[in-house]
Amino acid sequence: MSSTDPPVHVVAVDLGATSGRAMLGRVGPELLELREVCRVPNRPAAPDGVLRWNVLGLWAGILDGLGAAGQAADIRSVGVDSWGVDYGLQRNGRLLSGPVHYRDPRHERAVDAVHSRMPHADQYARTGTQFMAINTVYQLAADQEMLALADLVLPIPSLFSGWLGGEPAAERTIASTTGMLALEGEWDPTTLAAIPVSPGLLPPVVPAGTTVGRMTSRVADAAGLRTRPDVVAVAAHDTASAVLATPLEGSAAFISCGSWGLVGVESPTPVISEEARLAGITNEAAVGGGYLVYRNTMGLWLLSEAQRSWRRAGTELSVEELVALASAVPEGLPTVDLDDSLFSVGGDVETLIGEWCGLRGLRSPQGPAEVTRCLLESLASAFAEAAWTTARLASRRIEAIHIVGGGARNDLLCRLLAARSGLPVLAGPAEATAIGNVLVQAMSAGAIDDSVQEMRALVRRTHPPTLHLP
Incomplete structure (x- = not known):
């Protein structure tokens, strides 16, 4: 080659x-x-x-x-x-x-x-x-x-x-x-x-x-x-494919953010302590050996569900439009546990959040702007907590968070994540899963080196990430 x-x-x-x-x-x-x-x-x-x-x-x-x-x-x-x-x-x-x-x-x-x-x-x-x-x-x-x-x-x-x-x-x-x-x-x-x-x-x-x-x-x-x-x-689970194409350097956590949010670190050995089990940590085989130690959390699926509800009510808003509206909403909305079983089947997300907040005596967000801001604030909080927890349980130091998938395109989510975690956030590539798929096929064909680090270096050169500081 x-x-x-x-x-x-x-x-x-x-x-x-x-x-x-x-x-x-x-x-x-x-x-x-x-x-x-x-x-x-x-x-x-x-x-x-x-x-x-x-x-x-x-x-x-x-x-x-x-x-x-x-x-x-x-x-x-x-x-x-x-x-x-x-x-x-x-x-x-x-x-x-x-x-x-x-x-x-x-x-x-x-x-x-x-x-x-x-x-x-x-x-x-x-x-x-x-x-x-x-x-x-x-x-x-x-x-x-x-x-x-x-x-x-x-x-x-x-x-x-x-x-x-x-x-x-x-x-x-x-x-x-x-x-x-x-x-x-x-x-x-x-x-x-x-x-x-x-x-x-x-x-x-x-x-x-x-x-x-x-x-x-x-x-x-x-x-x-x-x-x-x-x-x-190929790396047939979309998470493993996405992490393969995440240009990780040094001590960084990964987030593959689409419908779900997969938040964790790479580890040469599995993490199977009782504390890890109770914390909902999973160990997935990684391309090239080792394990992806991560927590499976809610991702952007609830925002898609909310869009569907608003569309049925006659309000058609793109993700970009919702993010622009949410960016203008001041802080102070409640942080919601989106992994609560209340949200597991989807539906009218605004009503579900209202129900969750009502049970706790909190003010419910109203309308697309506030609901979107609440969702993104809550996701950023959950992602930051999951990154620190998995790193601690895996005895790994993290100095940055690298987010790929659809969430990498969401500038507000990335900024909120940097603020909540206190760490630099590197965003992209958004198409990490497909890139990982392509890389494995190219490796199989002998067109590129079979080293994971070399494949990530190629991604870094051709699809440089965007930096968001705390």
């Missing part, structure tokens, strides 16, 4: 909780360019009373994106990343039913049953996964009737990679979100027995950068491609 080698073109399929998109990447030792070629909404629905992801709509968008990318360049490979915990059940290569959304409440009834067989403290010691009722462990425990019909359980990125032509595989970062992966990196038989799920239903675990197959002729023809690109298992 040299600076004179031609760049490679790859397609990053980046699936989020509210939309899916295809990004065309052009990568070389001194080159890192991305262009969105297709975006589709990701709207779950509950036609049978169970909230399900619209995977067929996402699949149609992926084909459209591949077709648009193929018109612009010869595609070397394609990789898929997505949110964690959810999965598809297959039998004989066919999807049995629409994958259930993690916000569907079915899993709640399985928590006590699993804990009666294996308390969470025992799970945590083996997997390092924080307790959330949405974890795959509890979803599968609640899905026993369908599980009995299946011969394969696939994380969401693996499901789409298989449809593209890849062999069944669970990339390590996405596998570590399930609560079923031992800290040593393989499926944990004791946890599987507590669900219960047969180990034979789970695909092999592979590291990021593994070529799992080649696109089928049928898919290539449907997308209008001239060639059949490789299918690469």
